[in-house]
Amino acid sequence: MANGGPVEHGYPHLETVRAAVTALYKRLSYDTVRTFASSVPLADVAFGDTDDLHLGAQRVARELVLHFRLPDARMIVGFREMEHAASVELAAGPEYFIELNDRFRRHRRDIGAALAHEVMHVYLHRLGLSFPGTRDNEILTDTATTYLGAGWLLLDAFREDATSSQKLGYLTPEEFGYVLAKRSLAFGEDPATWFTSPQAYTAYTRGLDRARHDERQPPLTAAGWAGRRRYAKDRRHAQEQAAPSAPAGTPYSFTPDDGGPLRVSFPCPTCHQRIRVPVRGRVRARCGLCRTVLECDT
Numbered sequence: 001m002a003n004g005g006p007v008e009h010g011y012p013h014l015e016t017v018r019a020a021v022t023a024l025y026k027r028l029s030y031d032t033v034r035t036f037a038s039s040v041p042l043a044d045v046a047f048g049d050t051d052d053l054h055l056g057a058q059r060v061a062r063e064l065v066l067h068f069r070l071p072d073a074r075m076i077v078g079f080r081e082m083e084h085a086a087s088v089e090l091a092a093g094p095e096y097f098i099e100l101n102d103r104f105r106r107h108r109r110d111i112g113a114a115l116a117h118e119v120m121h122v123y124l125h126r127l128g129l130s131f132p133g134t135r136d137n138e139i140l141t142d143t144a145t146t147y148l149g150a151g152w153l154l155l156d157a158f159r160e161d162a163t164s165s166q167k168l169g170y171l172t173p174e175e176f177g178y179v180l181a182k183r184s185l186a187f188g189e190d191p192a193t194w195f196t197s198p199q200a201y202t203a204y205t206r207g208l209d210r211a212r213h214d215e216r217q218p219p220l221t222a223a224g225w226a227g228r229r230r231y232a233k234d235r236r237h238a239q240e241q242a243a244p245s246a247p248a249g250t251p252y253s254f255t256p257d258d259g260g261p262l263r264v265s266f267p268c269p270t271c272h273q274r275i276r277v278p279v280r281g282r283v284r285a286r287c288g289l290c291r292t293v294l295e296c297d298t
Ligand SMILES: [Zn+2]
Pocket: 001, 002, 117, 121, 138, 141
């Protein structure tokens, strides 16, 4: 887990984040994802400055192991001076050694956040789910931590004041907010009141706007007027061509269906798996991966 440096904002990793959500549904299945309907409550990972450092860290690690249902996994948490915020040794188990940066001795409130990310590394390691390259794999880890209910702690560790800033993890605050919002929309959970950091709350509301934006793209019926008008123009253009090219800058694309009617494909707003439906007016589709029912006007 990375540490320090200026805080990056916006959505530079959005494509990888979306691919990570799709990969989670594919690897875990809808039913398993649904078992994570409740997020880790703050009370389970709260850590006071007077709590015993080592006992407290073990206790919080244990709560996260229980949350992610890794029954036989045992996390051994240590502290040392290191460049990164935290790291975990991905061995055969059942014991896993997590090292936390010495600075957490003085910033105990964020130990739960750091451990959530490291325990997720173990979870994904056991699943055999990874993305190639360190950067993408860390984005997968942060996205999975958040989507499965513990990443709001990582977002809440983002704090800024006039003289300093701190952030954990590889996603930007807005990207954490986006994944958390995707989760809250899918599970009907509202994390808005959980934040202790005002900056984290703001990032969540921005991410929520972005997540809702995904739900208002054509051909979904919730799309706005401008989007629908653009869609109608792109569709007309596609219908005039034998081999339509994808319209630039839109999430949807048109494909001919071997002599059959034109089809439109677009990402599911929940899991980002691509959906293909015929172009024939009002269509109700159900995403095969996350089971979201999609009202479309194609
Ligand atoms: Zn990591």
